[in-house]
Amino acid sequence: MKINELIKNAQNELKDLFDYYDQVALFNQEKVLNAFRDNNVALRHFNGTSGYGYDDIGRDTLCKVFAAAFKAESAIVSPSFANGTHAIATALYGLLRPGQTLLSISGTPYDTLEEVILGENNGSLKDFGINFEKVDLTEYGKFDFCKIEEALKNNPSVIFIQRSRGYSWRDAFLIDDIKEVIEFVRKFSSAPIVMDNCYGEFTDTREPIEVGADVIMGSLIKNPGGGLAPTGGYIAGKNELIEKISFRLTVPGIGMEVGSYEHGYRLFYQGLFLAPHVTVQAIKAALTFSAVFDKLGYPTLPKVGSKCGDVICSVKFDTAEQLIDFVQSVQYASPIDSFVTPYPWDMPGYAHQVIMAAGTFVQGASIELSADSPIKEPYIAYVQGGLTYEHAIIALKSCLKKLVSE
Numbered sequence: 001m002k003i004n005e006l007i008k009n010a011q012n013e014l015k016d017l018f019d020y021y022d023q024v025a026l027f028n029q030e031k032v033l034n035a036f037r038d039n040n041v042a043l044r045h046f047n048g049t050s051g052y053g054y055d056d057i058g059r060d061t062l063c064k065v066f067a068a069a070f071k072a073e074s075a076i077v078s079p080s081f082a083n084g085t086h087a088i089a090t091a092l093y094g095l096l097r098p099g100q101t102l103l104s105i106s107g108t109p110y111d112t113l114e115e116v117i118l119g120e121n122n123g124s125l126k127d128f129g130i131n132f133e134k135v136d137l138t139e140y141g142k143f144d145f146c147k148i149e150e151a152l153k154n155n156p157s158v159i160f161i162q163r164s165r166g167y168s169w170r171d172a173f174l175i176d177d178i179k180e181v182i183e184f185v186r187k188f189s190s191a192p193i194v195m196d197n198c199y200g201e202f203t204d205t206r207e208p209i210e211v212g213a214d215v216i217m218g219s220l221i222k223n224p225g226g227g228l229a230p231t232g233g234y235i236a237g238k239n240e241l242i243e244k245i246s247f248r249l250t251v252p253g254i255g256m257e258v259g260s261y262e263h264g265y266r267l268f269y270q271g272l273f274l275a276p277h278v279t280v281q282a283i284k285a286a287l288t289f290s291a292v293f294d295k296l297g298y299p300t301l302p303k304v305g306s307k308c309g310d311v312i313c314s315v316k317f318d319t320a321e322q323l324i325d326f327v328q329s330v331q332y333a334s335p336i337d338s339f340v341t342p343y344p345w346d347m348p349g350y351a352h353q354v355i356m357a358a359g360t361f362v363q364g365a366s367i368e369l370s371a372d373s374p375i376k377e378p379y380i381a382y383v384q385g386g387l388t389y390e391h392a393i394i395a396l397k398s399c400l401k402k403l404v405s406e
Contacts, residue, residue, distance in 0.1 A: 001295075003397055003404045010291035013304065017287060020307075021280045027205045028276035035068035036273065046266035053260030062265055063256070066224070069272065070207045070216065072236035076246055077220075077268065079261045081233030083364075084198045084219030085112040085349070091194055091217050091235050092116070094245030095158050098129035103156035103191075105148050105181065106173075107136045110166040110196070111374075112349035141170025143181045152188040159191050163208070164199040164310040167374050167382070171301050172309030175204040179211035186212065192241055198222055199310035199366070199384065202279040215241050221365040223282075223311065226274035227387045228267045230362055278367060282311035282385045285369065285392030289313040289383055292396060296403060311367070312384040323379040326399055327357045330371040330383060333395035334359020344375045352376045369395055 001009075011018075045058040053059065059077075067075035081087045096102060102117065102125065109117065117125050117132050125132065133154065135147045161181070164172045182193055195208045197216040201223035208216050215237030220229035235245055246255030290300040290313045299316040302308050317323045324344070331342050336359040344353035352374040360368040369392055371383040386392035 001404065003400045006292055006295060006400070006404060007288065007393060007396065010288055010295065014284075014287050014291055017305070017307070018284055021283050024203070024205055025276045025280040028202045028279075031205075032069050032273060032276055035065045036269075038068055039064045041065065041269060046264050046269065048262040048264035049260040050262045051260055052258045054258060056260060058265040059259060059261065060256075062268055065269070065272065066234055067236055069224075070201075070209055070236045072209045072216070072242075073239045074242045075234055075236035076242060076249060076256060077232065077234045078249065078259060079220075079230075079232040079263075079268070080249070080259065081219070082231070083112075084196070084217065084222065084233055085110070085116065087217045087219065087233030087235055088113060088196050089116045090248050091215055091245050092125060092158065092160075094248035095192060095194065095215075095241060096125060096128075096130045097157070099131075100157035101131040101133060101154065102158050102160060103151055103154075104132070104134040104160040104162070105143060105151070105185070106160070106162045107134060107168075109160070109162055110164075111351060113196075114351075115349065137170065141165075141168070143177070143184075145181075145184055148181070148185065149188060152185065156189070156191055159185060159189065159193045160196070161193065161208075161213070162196040164196070165301075165312060165314065165382075167380070169301070169314065169316070169378065169380060171303075171306070172200060172203075172312065174307060174309045175206045175208070175211055177309070178208050178213070182212035192238075194237075199312055202276045203283060203308055203310060209237065214238050215245070220268065220271065221362050222367050223279045224272055224275050225268070225362075225365070225367060226271035226278045227362070227365065227367050228271035228274065230267055232268065278387055279311060281387060281389045281392070282367060282369075283308050284389045285386035285396075286311055286313035286384065288389075288392065289315065289396055292400070310384075311386075312382055315381045315383070317379040317381065320375055320379055323373055323375070323381050324355055325402065326381045326383075327355045327371045327373060329399040329401070330369065330395050331357035331359050333391075333398040334369065335391075336360060350374060 192214040194215040220232040301314040347354040356372040
């Protein structure tokens, strides 16, 4: 079967899901628009400040708009966050105290968080006397309710959930999955439930706050930045918890009263406004990649016909060479650095060498089309993002050229 025919057949099979996600985008676009209107966003909010940043109306209003969009009581939105891991770490340090316990009920957190939690002599949570426990997911990538109930008997101080898959072979959690496990946890514990929401924003008409999460965290160069935010991250949730976290962002007693950004906030506002549409472009890309490679006999997630809890497609290859070739093909189809050939390298925060295709306008922005993987068995490529669905299809054709005849 030729490449164009293969893709067209997959798109025809996905029509109902595409229609569903068009409605998700419409719902979320109206929700975000209302967040802007309810907070009277104006041109003056785009202006930057310098120095301490007292009374920075652009910063403060941006936080209110994000809180409204995510149905949270308050939010911290800051260009000072270097990445999603930084935002998550800030929340954990803000909420936990020496002698307390952090419990992950979604297994081992993403690679870059391991040093934050368990690092030796690097200022990790462990260094500050904070304990860590985890409940692994079942072999099918689902919450293990029996083991969660047992772990909750130890009275953890903070309960952590990672929504997306990280470098593991499982689907991201859907909002219904999150709702179910939070309702279960609440039978046994009132501890704050915090969620790594990276890659999951605007993939559903509800956000985790709406089904019981107390705090969510994420990166602005993923979904909620809409491909325009140049850096930064967010934390949203309950007022009293966000205030505690704000003291970790800056210093105790000051929190969000300070923090300037001289370049201005327009790209953050505009990126959030575009985020519902851009996210669904990326979802359609993930669904199409998954359906096409499934037709070629490669194991993929999400499975054909399934809804997405994030914007990622996982493709399992037989060899490291196939994996590397796939990632390089994505790079060659990128608008930036298309002439560059990526190779595996020792990336900070990861236990194995990682190969990454990231020919993006914003460095490392995974809401733009990118692909990456640790070089280890099983050889799984993780392709994510896509500012436009059309670009994703062009990249898909690039990946298929060595596998399918024209």
